[in-house]
Amino acid sequence: MNPCMTTPPDDSLEPEQSVGGSVAARTSALGRALTALTKTRVSLRINHNTHTLATVSPPKRAGEPWKFNLHAMFLDADEIVLQALVAWGKNDDAAGRAVRKYIDAHMHAVRPKKSRMAGVVLSPRGNTHDLHALMQSVNEEFFGGGRSVYITWGQDGRRATPARRSRTRQIRFGSYDEHAKVIRIHPALDRPEVPEFFIRFVIYHEMLHDLLDLETNEATGRRRIHPPEFREMERLFPQYHEAIAFEHRFLKEFM
Ligand SMILES: [Zn+2]
Known part of the structure; x- marks a missing residue:
């Protein structure tokens, strides 16, 4: 349910626009995309919970990874949304609003336990x-x-x-x-x-x-x-x- 992965820094990898495919494949594609955008190590956790839909923590010290805890709805996010996530992590309020907009548009993916x-x-x-x-x-x-x-x-x-x-x-x-x-x-x-x-x-x-x-x-x-x-x-x-x-x-x- 909660794949957790760390990707090594690798600037040669292009962000992928993958829709569909297995969760594992999409998770690793998302990890590579975020690695490319942050140009650093990324720790990515995909969750299926209903409340913490997106948490982004930039490294506090050099050598630490960017940490992303994202709802599975982000597996289908395009690069603009991912850029917004990273900018939001750097305290860009407008980017935060873009992230919120994406979440609002995908709330149907957040299924409360019936x-x-x-x-x-x-x-x-x-x-x-x-x-x-x-x-x-x-x-x-x-x-x-x-x-x-x-x-x-x-x-x-x-x-x-x-x-x-x-x-x-x-x-x-x-x-x-x-x-x-x-x-x-x-x-x-x-x-x-x-x-x-x-x-x-x-x-x-x-x-x-x-x-x-x-x-x-x-x-x-x-x-x-x-x-x-x-x-x-x-x-x-x-x-x-x-x-x-x-x-x-x-x-x-x-x-
Ligand atoms: Zn009370």
């Missing part, structure tokens, strides 16, 4: 905030890219109306459906007044639910949704206090 996802329509791109991109960055920063969950704007069907009760915060800005592995973020947050860090915090919180997998207490049969270690990890978020303060302000002003 059954459990049945009936769940994901719409991660809002008017202001792109949840998919935000989740990807949270996943990289806090979970080493290791969480594999879905995300969408929307409300938890079980709590469709944001209710307000006197004592506890009842408006849930995020929810996590552990069966479908879907994080839902309340659409009220999709506006420019809401800073990215706050949405990242809500995503981080929901991803912790995926990580900690809510154990049921054997003795009581009760599940603690936010056990102490959950709260402890939640506080590791760098802007934890700002996020809590923002939440209070936001609830007062907008909800």
